[in-house]
Amino acid sequence: MAIGIIDYGMGNLKSVSNAIQFLGGECFISNDYDALCQADQLILPGVGAFKDAIELIREKKFDTLLKEAQEQGKPILGICLGMQLMFDSSDEFGHHQGLGLLPGKIIKLNVPLKIPHMGWNRLDIQKTAPLFKNLPEEAYVYFVHSYYLETHVDIVSATTYYGKEIQIAAQQGNTYALQFHPEKSGSVGLQILKNFMSL
Amino acid sequence: MQLYPAIDIKNGKCVRLFQGQFDQETIYNEHPYDVAKQWEDLGATYIHVVDLDGALDGQWVNQEAMQKIIDTVNVPIQTGGGVRTLDDIKQRLDLGIERVIIGTMAIKNPDFVREAVQRFGSKHIAVGIDAKNGKVATHGWEQVSDIEAVDFARTMKAMGVEVIIYTDISKDGTMAGPNIEQTKALVDATGMDIIASGGVSKMQDLENTQAIGVQGTIIGKALYLNAIALDEAIATFERGE
Numbered sequence: 001m002a003i004g005i006i007d008y009g010m011g012n013l014k015s016v017s018n019a020i021q022f023l024g025g026e027c028f029i030s031n032d033y034d035a036l037c038q039a040d041q042l043i044l045p046g047v048g049a050f051k052d053a054i055e056l057i058r059e060k061k062f063d064t065l066l067k068e069a070q071e072q073g074k075p076i077l078g079i080c081l082g083m084q085l086m087f088d089s090s091d092e093f094g095h096h097q098g099l100g101l102l103p104g105k106i107i108k109l110n111v112p113l114k115i116p117h118m119g120w121n122r123l124d125i126q127k128t129a130p131l132f133k134n135l136p137e138e139a140y141v142y143f144v145h146s147y148y149l150e151t152h153v154d155i156v157s158a159t160t161y162y163g164k165e166i167q168i169a170a171q172q173g174n175t176y177a178l179q180f181h182p183e184k185s186g187s188v189g190l191q192i193l194k195n196f197m198s199l
Numbered sequence: 200m201q202l203y204p205a206i207d208i209k210n211g212k213c214v215r216l217f218q219g220q221f222d223q224e225t226i227y228n229e230h231p232y233d234v235a236k237q238w239e240d241l242g243a244t245y246i247h248v249v250d251l252d253g254a255l256d257g258q259w260v261n262q263e264a265m266q267k268i269i270d271t272v273n274v275p276i277q278t279g280g281g282v283r284t285l286d287d288i289k290q291r292l293d294l295g296i297e298r299v300i301i302g303t304m305a306i307k308n309p310d311f312v313r314e315a316v317q318r319f320g321s322k323h324i325a326v327g328i329d330a331k332n333g334k335v336a337t338h339g340w341e342q343v344s345d346i347e348a349v350d351f352a353r354t355m356k357a358m359g360v361e362v363i364i365y366t367d368i369s370k371d372g373t374m375a376g377p378n379i380e381q382t383k384a385l386v387d388a389t390g391m392d393i394i395a396s397g398g399v400s401k402m403q404d405l406e407n408t409q410a411i412g413v414q415g416t417i418i419g420k421a422l423y424l425n426a427i428a429l430d431e432a433i434a435t436f437e438r439g440e
């Protein structure tokens with residue numbers, strides 16, 4: 001069992017691999033298509049801008065890689081920008097097509113509060129299994145984002161309240177999307193990663 | 200309100216300085232990562248690390264100590280000290296640091312801050328303003344300028360900065376309470392995320408900083424002297440229990 005962390009040239013991936021290794025999991029960071037094809041599970045992390053990220057992903061053919069992995073039923077986890085990239089489109093600095101692995105769009109967060117939304121907020125779980133099993137009743141997770149997900153309620157697995165209810169996690173089949181950073185969300189985050197690893 | 204328990208690192212060890220003076224240091228723990236773990240176990244949701252060697256040598260001598268902290272805890276970490284170039288910032292972000300604090304360079308070269316924000320995003324950059332009686336201090340606190348902290352913060356806002364860490368150097372390490380008046384002036388005048396730092400010694404100080412609308416407060420010496428119980432402070436100020 002090895003988790004491939006997709007390195008498409010943006011941002012820090014070490015926090016994610018640290019967390020997985022801390023949990024005793026096996027993982028590797030790679031920007032190589034063939035190496036990533038060998039992974040049993042894939043994580044798409046990411047910080048930075050949507051447009052730059054999606055261009056780099058297409059350049060490396062990671063869009064194909066992810067599509068094939070999804071068809072094979074491999075567990076795929078998108079985190080933060082990686083999560084946003086999984087959906088149909090984003091309005092971040094223009095309109096951009098996403099990977100379309102999950103239905104939904106990424107739009108500007110417009111609430112009478114500080115944007116970007118940076119800090120800890122409550123995880124309001126809508127669907128416990130499988131990612132949010134064994135969590136405390138009051139679970140908090142760490143966010144850094146200015147855009148957020150809007151999708152069909154039936155695939156939403158968690159929300160939070162930040163000026164209004166916002167969708168922060170989605171799941172369809174073996175594809176999982178998290179707006180927050182489990183790798184920086186303390187013991188709650190570790191449990192979520194552990195749940196992903198045991199899929 | 201976000202609480203930021205602080206770890207000051209010098210020569211790879213966890214120390215505390217008195218009012219920023221390098222000759223007045225106390226070693227609290229040989230292993231900064233032990234301290235980080237201790238804070239995380241008490242419920243810390245963010246950790247503030249001050250790299251004191253960086254502040255003097257311009258070299259990142261504490262990289263290994265920082266790496267160990269990042270490997271040990273699973274909460275975001277912000278750090279400042281010794282950040283002079285965009286590469287310094289990249290090196291820190293690549294290591295897994297969530298937010299890099301620019302200090303002296305922001306005063307010397309405000310355009311550097313603009314470049315940093317453009318390249319790494321405002322979410323991952325903060326500016327540290329050290330001030331004495333509302334005036335900006337520089338060079339490891341040895342000099343005080345004529346620049347008003349409020350004016351400087353506004354300049355930083357124009358560069359795209361969202362987070363300011365405001366340290367009153369006449370208060371830091373003194374346990375005399377933070378400078379509420381000056382910090383409030385900064386919150387009110389800029390509307391930015393202000394993190395109060397320096398002098399926090401008791402729960403009442405946290406009540407005072409929360410009341411003026413800061414984003415967070417850094418707690419240093421008070422934790423090491425057991426004047427504030429971190430778990431209790433987190434329950435009160437982060438979770439509102």
